[in-house]
Amino acid sequence: MPTKLTTEILTAAIEGFEIQKARLDAQIAEIKQLLGGAPEPVAVVSRPSSPSRGRRKMSKAGRAAIAAAQRKRWADKKEQPEAKEKPKTKRKLSAAGRRAIIAATKKRWAAKRAEAAKQAGAQS
Numbered sequence: 120m121p122t123k124l125t126t127e128i129l130t131a132a133i134e135g136f137e138i139q140k141a142r143l144d145a146q147i148a149e150i151k152q153l154l155g156g157a158p159e160p161v162a163v164v165s166r167p168s169s170p171s172r173g174r175r176k177m178s179k180a181g182r183a184a185i186a187a188a189q190r191k192r193w194a195d196k197k198e199q200p201e202a203k204e205k206p207k208t209k210r211k212l213s214a215a216g217r218r219a220i221i222a223a224t225k226k227r228w229a230a231k232r233a234e235a236a237k238q239a240g241a242q243s
């Protein structure tokens with residue numbers, strides 16, 4: 120199932136890759152310094168300033184309205200009697216159906232025995 124790529128996901132991916140790039144650049148500069156070369160200035164990539172909204176606050180009235188609505192839903196659910204499902208009745212097999220199944224089974228077994236006898240006769 121494909122993941123829906125939202126702007127937030129893509130922004131987070133870019134930030135993560137930029138952090139990895141900065142880390143790799145620092146490691147490359149460190150290795151170059153060990154080789155004796157002059158260290159190249161490492162460009163530090165700062166995180167893009169995303170509009171950080173912070174945590175949204177809800178008023179007491181808003182919380183009270185939500186709580187009241189939830190209590191009403193629970194009260195409505197408790198009032199309604201649960202609709203009990205009637206138990207499924209077991210299906211009955213008619214006598215004619217049973218005879219037909221028995222006859223078909225006997226016919227299959229007779230054919231299987233005849234095939235086995237035929238193969239046993241051919242091997243001897």
